[in-house]
Amino acid sequence: MPTPFIDIHSHHLISIPDIFVIQSRFVHEVDEKSEQPFSSGIHPWHLNSRPLETDFSKLEEIAKLKSCIAIGETGLDQAIGTSIDVQKQWFIRHLELAEVFKKPVIIHCVRAYSDLIQIRKTGKFKTPWIIHGFNENAKVARDLILLNCWLSVGHRLLQENSKVAASFPKIHIDRIFLESDDSALSVSEVYEKASLLLQISLNDLKLQIHQNFVHLFGKLV
Numbered sequence: 499m500p501t502p503f504i505d506i507h508s509h510h511l512i513s514i515p516d517i518f519v520i521q522s523r524f525v526h527e528v529d530e531k532s533e534q535p536f537s538s539g540i541h542p543w544h545l546n547s548r549p550l551e552t553d554f555s556k557l558e559e560i561a562k563l564k565s566c567i568a569i570g571e572t573g574l575d576q577a578i579g580t581s582i583d584v585q586k587q588w589f590i591r592h593l594e595l596a597e598v599f600k601k602p603v604i605i606h607c608v609r610a611y612s613d614l615i616q617i618r619k620t621g622k623f624k625t626p627w628i629i630h631g632f633n634e635n636a637k638v639a640r641d642l643i644l645l646n647c648w649l650s651v652g653h654r655l656l657q658e659n660s661k662v663a664a665s666f667p668k669i670h671i672d673r674i675f676l677e678s679d680d681s682a683l684s685v686s687e688v689y690e691k692a693s694l695l696l697q698i699s700l701n702d703l704k705l706q707i708h709q710n711f712v713h714l715f716g717k718l719v
């Protein structure tokens with residue numbers, strides 16, 4: 499079987515041949531009978547508009563499902579109105595849940611890397627963290643990787659002046675994932691750009707990302 503593209507974080511709920519996708523679903527949207535691999539959590543953007551205890555109780559049940567292969571997206575976002583203390587409180591509950599089920603966490607982080615790194619440095623959380631939509635410089639990338647995080651990169655890689663277009667070639671290739679998120683791009687276009695920046699063939703990149711996936715998740719489920 500040819501190595502598929504892997505889209506580590508997508509809000510598109512359609513399946514495309516040759517692309518293995520982890521669908522990102524908000525807790526209140528999860529259909530518990532779905533066998534398609536997915537991740538689920540309460541997005542920081544929804545903290546001021548959802549019944550949080552009800553949603554979190556549902557998440558505790560969802561987390562037991564085999565098809566729920568990661569927790570999130572969850573995270574911290576300094577560009578929204580909800581206070582960072584409230585965000586941290588819910589973020590930490592997601593992290594604790596992920597520890598119970600030993601599942602990786604998919605993290606949304608906007609201008610909150612120092613808080614994120616501080617939480618990781620407490621040493622309380624051992625499951626791998628995947629920072630999605632990564633768009634920071636090489637130093638932030640290195641700090642996160644040293645703390646056993648993986649970095650997932652999406653459409654910003656195709657923006658000429660983005661931070662990640664510059665830092666990407668310096669990131670350890672065994673710590674990257676690629677994603678479509680909610681953009682109109684296919685993950686295959688992100689792969690193409692990544693292979694150009696890394697100066698490796700598309701096929702070698704597919705093999706590498708596949709290997710990264712197996713390292714975290716065991717196998718393609």
Ligand SMILES: [Zn+2]
Pocket residue numbers: 507509522571679680
């Ligand atoms: Zn997302």
